[in-house]
Structure formats: C-alpha cells, structure tokens
Amino acid sequence: MNTQKQISIVGAGLVGSLLSIYLAKRGHKVNVYERRADMRKNKIAAGRSINLALSDRGWRGLEGVGIADEIKKIAIPMYGRRIHHVDQSTVYQPYGKNDQAIYSVSRAGINMRLMDLAEQQENVSLHFSERCTAASTKNGSLSFINEHSQAEITIQSDFIFGSDGAFSAARMNMMTSNDRFNYQQYYIEHGYKELHIPPGPNGEFLMEKNALHIWPRGSYMMIALPNMDGSFTCTLFFPFEGPDSFATVQTPEQVSEFFNRVFPDAVPLMPTLTEDFATNPTASLVTVKCAPWTFDDKLALIGDAAHAIVPFYGQGMNCGFEDCVVLNELMETYGDDWKTVFSNYESLRKPDGDAIADLAIANFVEMRDKTGDPKFLLQKKIEARFSEKYPDKWIPLYSMVTYSPHIRYSTALREGQKQEQIMQKIMARPDIESVWDSEEVEKAILGALS
Amino acid sequence: MNTQKQISIVGAGLVGSLLSIYLAKRGHKVNVYERRADMRKNKIAAGRSINLALSDRGWRGLEGVGIADEIKKIAIPMYGRRIHHVDQSTVYQPYGKNDQAIYSVSRAGINMRLMDLAEQQENVSLHFSERCTAASTKNGSLSFINEHSQAEITIQSDFIFGSDGAFSAARMNMMTSNDRFNYQQYYIEHGYKELHIPPGPNGEFLMEKNALHIWPRGSYMMIALPNMDGSFTCTLFFPFEGPDSFATVQTPEQVSEFFNRVFPDAVPLMPTLTEDFATNPTASLVTVKCAPWTFDDKLALIGDAAHAIVPFYGQGMNCGFEDCVVLNELMETYGDDWKTVFSNYESLRKPDGDAIADLAIANFVEMRDKTGDPKFLLQKKIEARFSEKYPDKWIPLYSMVTYSPHIRYSTALREGQKQEQIMQKIMARPDIESVWDSEEVEKAILGALS
Structure with missing residues (x-):
C-alpha cells in the first residue's frame, strides 16, 4: 500500500479501466473521465475494431488484478491460423506449441466488463461524456466539457494518466504546452x-x-x-x-x-x-510515436495515447495492459517515490512501445503475403523444429512477442532480426527443400548462433 | 495574368510576405493575416534568429518579383568561413569559387522590407494581430481573433496559403480535420x-x-x-x-x-x-515534416509550415522563397488550373523539403566538428580541385545546395551521398596526404564516377 493519492485518468477504454483497478488496489482514489457515453447503457461502438486478440501479455495484466478468469469466460481460444487460398483450399498453421493460443474477445465486451470491475472498487468513480479540453501539469488540473449539459468543470489531482487513445487530448495538451516534444503520426x-x-x-x-x-x-x-x-x-x-x-x-x-x-x-x-x-x-491505420511519455512527474501517457500501433501483431491492447503491469511493479518497488516510478516507467516502456510499433508494421507483410508463401512456411517449420530441440537457444519471434511476457518487445525485435539474418542464409541453400529437417541444417543454425 | 481570385495568406513572415507579392503580380487579390503586431511600428523580435544567410535560391525568389536590388542594400556578403580554433589561430575556408557568397541579412530587416514592398502592391492588404483559430477547406473559411480587441472574424476566400511557420495554426487545423495526415516533429x-x-x-x-x-x-x-x-x-x-x-x-x-x-x-x-x-x-531546434501539403485543392502549406528545418545549412528562408518560385512557375504553366498547380507543387516540393531537412541535420556535424578537422579540410580541397578541373562532373554538395538553384535539393542530397562514398574510398588511402593533388587521385575519382 502506498500513501493515498488523488489520481485522474483521462479515458475509460481498455487501458484506462484496467489501470483504475490497479491504482485502486494500491489504495489510491481514482476518477476516470471518458469522452463517450457509458457504452453499458447505450448501444455505441467502443471504437471501430469489434474484436481483438488477447495474448499472454494481456492475460498477465488481467491476472495482476485477479480478473483473468472473469474475462476468460468471454474469450475464444485460437490455436492457429487457417489460411484460405484463392483456389478454396485451406491450410492450418499452429501459432505455437500444444495449447498456446491467442484469444478472440469482443472489444466492447471486455471494455464493459472492465468498467464493471472498476466500479466494484470502492475507490474508483467513472464519469462519462466528459470531453477533456485542457490538461496542465503545473497544478495537476484537468478541464472537461460535458457533451450533454455543456457544463465545464476543472478538477485537480495529484497525478494524471492520459489513456485516451491514439488521438489523445491529454497528449495534445502536453504537445502544445511543452517545448521539445517529439511526435510522429504516420x-x-x-x-x-x-x-x-x-x-x-x-x-x-x-x-x-x-x-x-x-x-x-x-x-x-x-x-x-x-x-x-x-x-x-x-x-x-x-x-x-x-x-x-x-x-x-x-x-x-x-x-x-x-x-x-x-x-x-x-x-x-x-x-x-x-x-x-x-x-x-x-x-x-495510424502509428503514433512520441517522447516524452511523462511530464513534470505529474502526468503520464499510457496505452495508445503513448504508442498507437497498427493491429497486425494483435498487440495494441496487450501492450497497453503490459504498461499497467510495469507501472504497478514500479509502484511496488519504489513506493511513494513517484518521480522514480514515472522516470523508470518511461525509460523502460518507451523502447518497447517503439519496438512493437515496428514489429506490427512488419507483421502486416507477413500476414497478407508470406502466410501464403510455401518458402516462408518452410522457414517457419525449420524454426519450429529447431526451437523444439533447442528451446533455450531459439524462441520464434511470434512466440517471443505473443507468449513470452518475460521477454521485452525490444528484446524480441532485436533477437528476431538476428534470427531472420540466420534464416535468410539457411533458406538461400538451393537444396533446402530436401534437407530442411537434416542434421546439417541444424548444425548450420547452431554454428550461426555461436 | 490568371483569373483574379481572392486569396488569403496566414502569416506575414518572410515567405508569406514574398508570396503575397507573387500572387498580386499575377493579378490576384491578397489578404495576409499576421498573428504578431506590425513589427514596423512596434519593436518586437521577428522570431528568434536575428540574422540569416541569404543564398542563390533566396535571391532567385526575390529577383522573380524584382526586389533583389532592394534587399541587396541591406545584405553583407560572406565569401567563406573563418574558423576560430581554441589556440586562437584562425583558418579561412572559401565557400565557393571567386565571388560566390552567402549574404548576412537581418531577419527583421528583410521581413519589414518585404512587408513594405507587399503593401506597395495595389492588391495586397496586411492585417496584424490576427490569430488564426480555424481553417476549413469546405468553403475556404478562416477565422481569426484579434489579439487586441478580441474581435472574432471569419472570412472566405478562393484559396488559402498557410505560411505561418513551424507551429502553423493552419497546419494544425488541417491535422485535426483530415484523416491520414502524416506528421512528424523532432x-x-x-x-x-x-x-x-x-x-x-x-x-x-x-x-x-x-x-x-x-x-x-x-x-x-x-x-x-x-x-x-x-x-x-x-x-x-x-x-x-x-x-x-x-x-x-x-x-x-x-x-x-x-x-x-x-x-x-x-x-x-x-x-x-x-x-x-x-x-x-x-x-x-525543431524539424517538421508532414504530408500532404495541400488540402482539397483549396489550402496549401508553404515555408516552415510545410517543412521547418534546423538552421545549419542556412536554407530555411531560401527554401521557403524557392517554394514561391516553384509555385509561380506552375501558375505560369497551368494558368487557372489550380488543381494541377496544387498537386504539382506538392509532388515537386515535398521531396525537396524532406531532402533539405536531412541535409540541414547532417550539416550540423560538419560545421561543429568537421570544419576543425584537417582530414575533412583536405577532402574538401581535393573535391574543390577536381570540381574546378571537371565542373560538369562534380559540383561539391555545398555548392549544389547554396549556389545552384537549378539543382533540386533532392538531387543534391542524392549526388552528395554518391560523392561522399567516392571520397571515403579516396581518403582511406594511407598516402592521401602526399598524393592528394596527384593525377592518380584524379584518375581514381574519374574511375569511380564512371
């Protein structure tokens, strides 16, 4: 338990809702302000993408506040890709070993459950239809206009989190009020x-x-x-x-x-x-990168507000949930030293946010093009075979990103690049289709690794 | 002469003022709205950088409306760099051949002269202390709040140019109202x-x-x-x-x-x-890159609003003036076909804006570090010698950028990269200091070029 603080969160999406639970469990008083109406009472779309793939990093985020079982009830495991060719034939590609799976969840469904679970916390209040119009780190103030009543409010808090998505109003306010803010949207x-x-x-x-x-x-x-x-x-x-x-x-x-x-x-x-x-x-489909993520030890960006990515690795929500996990661990370690929590949060997570953004762009080419390419499938088979035999020497990139929350995205990106270099040499062998499962190929990989 | 149009320009800085003269000379009715007070009446700084280096691209922009002689009166030619070492010795490095020079001008001085010259045009009106609060391409509307009276006005025009600098309000309005706007500030x-x-x-x-x-x-x-x-x-x-x-x-x-x-x-x-x-x-010191530069054939960004760059190549103003030259040439060629003018303006100038942004970043290293390095100076001597003998085969990068308005920035960047690759090999010769002016080295460069 830390000293109780007044904390405001801008945005009650997936990450803002989960974060509010983490903060409440640490004893803080949390108010969450959401621009949209309460989706539980009104039939509105929670953003555009109707379902999402929850994987291990996301589950870890949910487990951290004991709600993974709740969410598992509304999730469908997907153990592999079913590839549909133009000639109507199909091929199955397992995603990992045995029961490794990613889980299809409804975005609205999981968001509504997270809101319910947040409101069950004594110290969390959700406020809807509140559009953020100003944010200041000077005194921790936030202003909102109510989309129905047009009433304007300004509130003060000890700390602010901007979890208001790719087009974050909190971030936009920091961008215009801070010199030397690096920003990129493409x-x-x-x-x-x-x-x-x-x-x-x-x-x-x-x-x-x-x-x-x-x-x-x-x-x-x-x-x-x-x-x-x-x-x-x-x-x-x-x-x-x-x-x-x-x-x-x-x-x-x-x-x-x-x-x-x-x-x-x-x-x-x-x-x-x-x-x-x-x-x-x-x-x-936008990618957003920015720096810094924290301002005057008072306001921090989290989730898409800090690192919006394209959906091709299925990691947007998972990365945002992992932000919450990292933040929670830092709070556990540094207690009331928020300055250190904020600076470590940024220095740890910024390289990972950049890495998953680049991985997500790269995976689009893999999904739309290479999953239909026999040569690529052979490469994946060689990697899977080698990995099974030498699990401590080789974890396929997809598995590092999807099933290995203990491996940072930035490490996965770097290791994946090394693996790809090795595999390009292996795949360049003219006889690769006949020798792919040979000891010779295995030795060549071992040699390249050492 | 084209069909007269009502044109609004946001920003009466260097580029906005020059652009207004170009447009007026083509017969258009031009209103220029500047956020600051009239610097000719009030002692205020026109931005932060007090003097600037005007070079051939900039002169060409001024010549196009017949005001180069006016400006030359307030410009001081600089024929080379005087390097000051820590031991108080100095070395002189000419910038180019013979009388090739860049010209020191006061930013405020040239801006005020351009405003005077703009106002001498019958069809140009300048409006001061007008802060742009909204821009829309739907009906070509712009809104302003007067910084003194707080009066709000909304005006309509046929076309709008945003020449309001690195933190352009016109651009910010396009960014928030257009999907798929790519933007980067670093x-x-x-x-x-x-x-x-x-x-x-x-x-x-x-x-x-x-x-x-x-x-x-x-x-x-x-x-x-x-x-x-x-x-x-x-x-x-x-x-x-x-x-x-x-x-x-x-x-x-x-x-x-x-x-x-x-x-x-x-x-x-x-x-x-x-x-x-x-x-x-x-x-x-910020670099801004964005795309698109034009919106609905109604609004175009120009100067720093489209491509803010760091000052190390002395090209910010020169590039903005060249934007005006290119735009004017397109208006000459395509007459009233504004759609084609806008689309060609963007497709021609965007690669050049990106190129000079990257060249400017790279030149910082050259100025702050390499100008004090004997090896680098030797390289420049070899290049100068070769260029003098084979002027059609080699124009040094600095000369391409600074003295060669007929060479596009993007071409200069590409050629400069090729030259640098060649020179790295030449400079790697262990005997280069003794053979630098030999026929052998000359032949090696000729060989690498062909």
Whole structure:
C-alpha cells in the first residue's frame, strides 16, 4: 500500500479501466473521465475494431488484478491460423506449441466488463461524456466539457494518466504546452473495413471456431475472428488507392465481383456482404510515436495515447495492459517515490512501445503475403523444429512477442532480426527443400548462433 | 495574368510576405493575416534568429518579383568561413569559387522590407494581430481573433496559403480535420542562444566583415554573422544536457569560465557576454515534416509550415522563397488550373523539403566538428580541385545546395551521398596526404564516377 493519492485518468477504454483497478488496489482514489457515453447503457461502438486478440501479455495484466478468469469466460481460444487460398483450399498453421493460443474477445465486451470491475472498487468513480479540453501539469488540473449539459468543470489531482487513445487530448495538451516534444503520426497505405459472417441456423460456427482465419492476397488480406454467438467478424485490410483498392471497389457490383474473384469460399458465408460494405466505415491505420511519455512527474501517457500501433501483431491492447503491469511493479518497488516510478516507467516502456510499433508494421507483410508463401512456411517449420530441440537457444519471434511476457518487445525485435539474418542464409541453400529437417541444417543454425 | 481570385495568406513572415507579392503580380487579390503586431511600428523580435544567410535560391525568389536590388542594400556578403580554433589561430575556408557568397541579412530587416514592398502592391492588404483559430477547406473559411480587441472574424476566400511557420495554426487545423495526415516533429539535443559582439569605437567591424565565423568544438559550436551596423550576432549551439551544456553552464562565473576556456579569442569582443547569456532565451531546434501539403485543392502549406528545418545549412528562408518560385512557375504553366498547380507543387516540393531537412541535420556535424578537422579540410580541397578541373562532373554538395538553384535539393542530397562514398574510398588511402593533388587521385575519382 502506498500513501493515498488523488489520481485522474483521462479515458475509460481498455487501458484506462484496467489501470483504475490497479491504482485502486494500491489504495489510491481514482476518477476516470471518458469522452463517450457509458457504452453499458447505450448501444455505441467502443471504437471501430469489434474484436481483438488477447495474448499472454494481456492475460498477465488481467491476472495482476485477479480478473483473468472473469474475462476468460468471454474469450475464444485460437490455436492457429487457417489460411484460405484463392483456389478454396485451406491450410492450418499452429501459432505455437500444444495449447498456446491467442484469444478472440469482443472489444466492447471486455471494455464493459472492465468498467464493471472498476466500479466494484470502492475507490474508483467513472464519469462519462466528459470531453477533456485542457490538461496542465503545473497544478495537476484537468478541464472537461460535458457533451450533454455543456457544463465545464476543472478538477485537480495529484497525478494524471492520459489513456485516451491514439488521438489523445491529454497528449495534445502536453504537445502544445511543452517545448521539445517529439511526435510522429504516420498512416499506412491501407485502410480497413469490417464485414460479417453470421452463425449457422442453429447458432453454430460456419468455419473452424478455434482459429484466426486469413485470406492472404499479397498486397491485401481479409481476416476473420470468432465471436461468442457463433458469428465471425471479418476485416478487410485493403489499399486506399490502386488497382484493387477502396478506390476501385465501391458499388455492390464491384464488391460482388471482387469478393467472388479473390475470396470465393467466404462469399457464401457473407449474406449481407454488399450492404455491410456500403454501410460500414472505411477506417485508417495510424502509428503514433512520441517522447516524452511523462511530464513534470505529474502526468503520464499510457496505452495508445503513448504508442498507437497498427493491429497486425494483435498487440495494441496487450501492450497497453503490459504498461499497467510495469507501472504497478514500479509502484511496488519504489513506493511513494513517484518521480522514480514515472522516470523508470518511461525509460523502460518507451523502447518497447517503439519496438512493437515496428514489429506490427512488419507483421502486416507477413500476414497478407508470406502466410501464403510455401518458402516462408518452410522457414517457419525449420524454426519450429529447431526451437523444439533447442528451446533455450531459439524462441520464434511470434512466440517471443505473443507468449513470452518475460521477454521485452525490444528484446524480441532485436533477437528476431538476428534470427531472420540466420534464416535468410539457411533458406538461400538451393537444396533446402530436401534437407530442411537434416542434421546439417541444424548444425548450420547452431554454428550461426555461436 | 490568371483569373483574379481572392486569396488569403496566414502569416506575414518572410515567405508569406514574398508570396503575397507573387500572387498580386499575377493579378490576384491578397489578404495576409499576421498573428504578431506590425513589427514596423512596434519593436518586437521577428522570431528568434536575428540574422540569416541569404543564398542563390533566396535571391532567385526575390529577383522573380524584382526586389533583389532592394534587399541587396541591406545584405553583407560572406565569401567563406573563418574558423576560430581554441589556440586562437584562425583558418579561412572559401565557400565557393571567386565571388560566390552567402549574404548576412537581418531577419527583421528583410521581413519589414518585404512587408513594405507587399503593401506597395495595389492588391495586397496586411492585417496584424490576427490569430488564426480555424481553417476549413469546405468553403475556404478562416477565422481569426484579434489579439487586441478580441474581435472574432471569419472570412472566405478562393484559396488559402498557410505560411505561418513551424507551429502553423493552419497546419494544425488541417491535422485535426483530415484523416491520414502524416506528421512528424523532432528536436535535436542542442538548443541555441544568441549573443553579441558590438562594433568598435568608430563603428568598425572587430572581426573580418565578409565571413561567417565559426568556433567548431566537436559536440557544439558558436557562429557569428556580421550586421550592417558593424556588430556581429553570435549564436551558441549547445547541448541542453551533458558535461558542457546549458544545464551545466548557467551562472555568470560558469559562463565566463566556459567561454574563456573554449572561445578565448571571442571573449574580449563580448563585453556584455554574461548579461546576454542570462537575459537571452535558450531556444530549441525543431524539424517538421508532414504530408500532404495541400488540402482539397483549396489550402496549401508553404515555408516552415510545410517543412521547418534546423538552421545549419542556412536554407530555411531560401527554401521557403524557392517554394514561391516553384509555385509561380506552375501558375505560369497551368494558368487557372489550380488543381494541377496544387498537386504539382506538392509532388515537386515535398521531396525537396524532406531532402533539405536531412541535409540541414547532417550539416550540423560538419560545421561543429568537421570544419576543425584537417582530414575533412583536405577532402574538401581535393573535391574543390577536381570540381574546378571537371565542373560538369562534380559540383561539391555545398555548392549544389547554396549556389545552384537549378539543382533540386533532392538531387543534391542524392549526388552528395554518391560523392561522399567516392571520397571515403579516396581518403582511406594511407598516402592521401602526399598524393592528394596527384593525377592518380584524379584518375581514381574519374574511375569511380564512371
């Protein structure tokens, strides 16, 4: 237990809600201000991406406050990728060993559960429809305008956390009031659109339930994740411009032609395809990097507000939850020394935020292009085989990121780059397809490692 | 002459003022809105950097509207660098051939002349103390609050130019209202502080008048540029943190000790050193890159608002003036087809803005460190000798950037990288100091080039 502080959190999304529980459990008094209305009372979308993949870093964050079991009830394990080729054949690629899985959760579902669990804490209050208009580290003040009543309030607290997402108002206030704030936002050439595969007539899953489905098509892809009700949420990641793009696929006829041509096995499962395509928004994909993350030992950015990333490693939420874990460990270690907590939080997490941002960009190429490439699959098979034999010498990059919360993202990125260099040499052997499981290849990897 | 349009310019700085003259000369009706008060009536600093180096790209911009002669009256040519070593010896390095020079001009002086010249145009009106609060491309509207009366106005125009500097309000409005705006601001580890060398008792220059003075000291440097009144403006570029830095050099005693130790020949010329150091602000150095530069064929960013750069190539103003030249040429070519003018302006100038930003960062290392390095000076001598003999095969990078407005910044960057690769090999010869002016070395460069 630390000395009780008044703490304000801007944003009651996934990270803000979880953080409030961590802080309350440490004895602090926490007020959380959310711009949106209470999604538990109003049917509104909690952001755009309807489902997310929870993996070990995220579970660790939930376990830290004892709510992993609660969330597991609304999560569907996915043990591998089911690759859908244009010729309608499919291939299964396990994500890891045995029962290693990532879990499909509804973004709104988990957010609402986290809000419920936060409110069960005696010391947490959630405030909705409060739009942050100003933040100052001078006296720890925050101002909000209520979106309904237009009432303006200004509150003071000992510490402030900005967990208000990629377009954080807290961060924007720090950006304009602090000299030497480094900031970068960049968009990829692709956007995304969510589509729908409903459950079968008896509520059954119409595709394999426990897999993440991918239709890799080189420069673009579609994925689908299972939902609790037997449906799948599909997401098309597609260029904004170019021959096959949101610019050229627009009318119902164009949509039908395109989907029948490139996703033929999915079309029969998507009865509302053309309506969904016309109705659902086309959203963009941004990466945000900034520094510093903490200001005057008074305000800290966390989650997407500090490090918005593209979704291709399924790590956005997981990284934000891990921020909470690291912060909590630092509070445990440094007690009331908030200055040290803040500075260590930033120096530890900033390199990891940068690393997962770069990993997420790189994984898009892997998902949309390489998962359909036999040579790449062979490489992964060689790595898996070697890793199984020498688990202390080689953990595949995907496993480091997804199943190894004890390995920092920045370490995973660095090790992954080393592994890739080694594997490029191995894969360059003209005879690799015949000798891939030979002792010779194994020795070559061992040699390159030492 | 094009069809007359109503054009609004945000910012009456160097670029906004020059642009207004170009547009008026094409027959447009131009209103310029400046946040600051009229600097011609009030003694205020026009930004922080008191003098600037005008070079050929800038002159070309001024010549295009026939005002180069006006400005030449208030400019002092600098034909080379005078390097001041710690042992108080000095060395002269010419900037180019014969009478090639860059020109020291007072920022406020040139800005005020440009405002006068703008107001002499029948179709230009300048409005002061108008702070831009909103910009919209929907109907070409701009809103301003008058800093004195607090009166709010909203005006509409056919086209808008945002020339309101590194922290452009016009750009900020586009950033928040447009999806997929890529933006980056990053600060270097160094800040700067301006200091003063007054004229001698009879108004004479106390150092060589026609040179840019540099005290290169490895990780930091001081420079001095001449002013019309016989004084020099010195600028210390210095790390914010570290052993020798703004963090450690603060008190008058620390300032005296530091300057006597590292700039011993300058100290006797700086009678107000410790006062100036205490009084003058420490300013930071930012690079801004963004995309797009144009929005809905209605609003375009120009000058620092589109591409703020660090000052080490002396190209900030020159690049902004060149923006005006390029825009004017496109208007000449495409007449009333503003859509094509805007899109070509962006596609032509964006790579050049990025290139000069990177060149400016790289030149800091050259100025503060390499100008004091005999090996580097030998390399420059070899390049100069080769360039003199084969002027069509080799223009030194500095000359491409500074004296060659017909060579794009992006071309200069690329050619400069090739040259540097060649010279690294040449300089790696162990006997280079004895054979530097030999036919052998000349042949080696010729061979590498072909």
